[in-house]
Amino acid sequence: MSADQTAGQHGPHGGRAATESAGGGAGQVGPGSPGVGPTPVAPPAGQHDRRGSGRITFTGWMMAPGVALLGLLSLIPLVMLIMMSFSRVRLLGGLQLEFVGLENWARAFGDVELWKSWGLTLGYFAATLGLELMLGIAIAVVLNRLTRGRGLLLPLILLPMFVAPSIVGLLGRYLLDPTFGLYAQALQGLGVEQDVLGNPVSAFVAVTLMDVWEWTPLIALITLAGLSGVNPSVLEAASIDGADEWKKFWNIVLPSIKPILLVAILIRSMDAVRYFDIISVTTNGGPADATKIVPVRLYEAAFRFFDLGYAAVIGIMMLVLTIMIARLFVGLLSEKETH
Numbered sequence: 001m002s003a004d005q006t007a008g009q010h011g012p013h014g015g016r017a018a019t020e021s022a023g024g025g026a027g028q029v030g031p032g033s034p035g036v037g038p039t040p041v042a043p044p045a046g047q048h049d050r051r052g053s054g055r056i057t058f059t060g061w062m063m064a065p066g067v068a069l070l071g072l073l074s075l076i077p078l079v080m081l082i083m084m085s086f087s088r089v090r091l092l093g094g095l096q097l098e099f100v101g102l103e104n105w106a107r108a109f110g111d112v113e114l115w116k117s118w119g120l121t122l123g124y125f126a127a128t129l130g131l132e133l134m135l136g137i138a139i140a141v142v143l144n145r146l147t148r149g150r151g152l153l154l155p156l157i158l159l160p161m162f163v164a165p166s167i168v169g170l171l172g173r174y175l176l177d178p179t180f181g182l183y184a185q186a187l188q189g190l191g192v193e194q195d196v197l198g199n200p201v202s203a204f205v206a207v208t209l210m211d212v213w214e215w216t217p218l219i220a221l222i223t224l225a226g227l228s229g230v231n232p233s234v235l236e237a238a239s240i241d242g243a244d245e246w247k248k249f250w251n252i253v254l255p256s257i258k259p260i261l262l263v264a265i266l267i268r269s270m271d272a273v274r275y276f277d278i279i280s281v282t283t284n285g286g287p288a289d290a291t292k293i294v295p296v297r298l299y300e301a302a303f304r305f306f307d308l309g310y311a312a313v314i315g316i317m318m319l320v321l322t323i324m325i326a327r328l329f330v331g332l333l334s335e336k337e338t339h
Contacts, residue, residue, distance in 0.1 A: 081312050089308035100309070108313040113289070114297060121293040124208055125272045131212045132268060133261070136219025141249070143220070144227040161217040169281030172210045173197065200290030203283050207291055210278050215271070219264050226260035227253065259333055266329040273322050294318060 056064075085104055087097035108114060139157060143150055160168070175183040176196045184196065196202045230253055238248050276295040279285065285292030285300070294314060302311035 081315055084309050084312035085316055087309050089312075091306065091308075104309045104313045107310060108317065114294075114314070116289070117292055117294045117297045120204070120291070121273070121275075121295075124204075124211075124275065124293055125269065127208050128211050128215075128272055128275075129265060129268060131208075132216045132219050133265065135212070135216045136264070137223050137261075139216070139220040140223035140227055141253075143224055158217045158221060160214045161221075163214065165211075165214065165277035166281050168210055168214050169207075169278035172206065172278070173282045176206060197283055198287055200288055203287060204291050207279050207282055210282070211272075211275065214278075215268060219268065222260055222264040223257060226257035230256045262329050262333050266326065269325050269329070270322055273318060273325070 083097060086099060086101060088100050088103075090096040090098065143154060143157075146153070163171075175181045178184050178195045178198075187196065194202070196206050234252055235248055238252060243251070274295055275293060276299065279291050279293065279296055280299070283291045285296045295318070298311055298314045298318070301307045301314060
């Protein structure tokens, strides 16, 4: 059979296939070929790969209701909050927004009492986070060293974390009641005769310690999880080199659990900015505004004086502070992962 007859039998498509096969073979064995297989051919100009472009996948359709609900519950109230901060809100005869420009913002930045509340908030923020971090790490280290009784002791330590903050406030108020409170009687036996919640300094200390009592177990639990991931062989090598317990903890254990501690501090700091329940139940901001932190002042402006425009400004200020704290700790975590 001649070559012309063979080409005729294969037809034009067969000739093209033979040509592509020859080209592919040349691509495989030709000089300078980087690997095995035919060289990929770029798509013609004006044509793009349409796989997945502009199409919503099954996962996207499944997430769509949740994303839409999140938008309704988050974005729309945020837009309304911003609008209210530039308005005088009237509730009689229906919700009415009267645009007043920067009047509410000027009041907020010029309100001395509000800035005092910010000072109390920052003081409470530093005190609670500092005490919870130190006590949580100490409790976690002790639990990590226990070989017996950890399963019984850990639930008892975690118990305050599962109590509602309002219940913690009620419990603290009854324990500190000067008439029948157990803690009040113990303090009276030590010579402290004053009402703990009636004195500005002791009231602030009391509500701070209530929050520390409730949320220190959370820091301890997260830290304990981080301690379980520390390499014991590194600690053994340090012991052989003569390092004492403090040096091992400061130079090995603490750097190893630093990312986990940052996550725990982030969670607690965002809660501390919105601290309200315990103070509302125990002192309600008193005595003499000694415990009136920003969330309490926000509640009074919104639901006691119905100054919703001014309350919206305070809420936005709290939101900005929370975002700044979150970005700070996320940046520290990212820097830790980079190094």
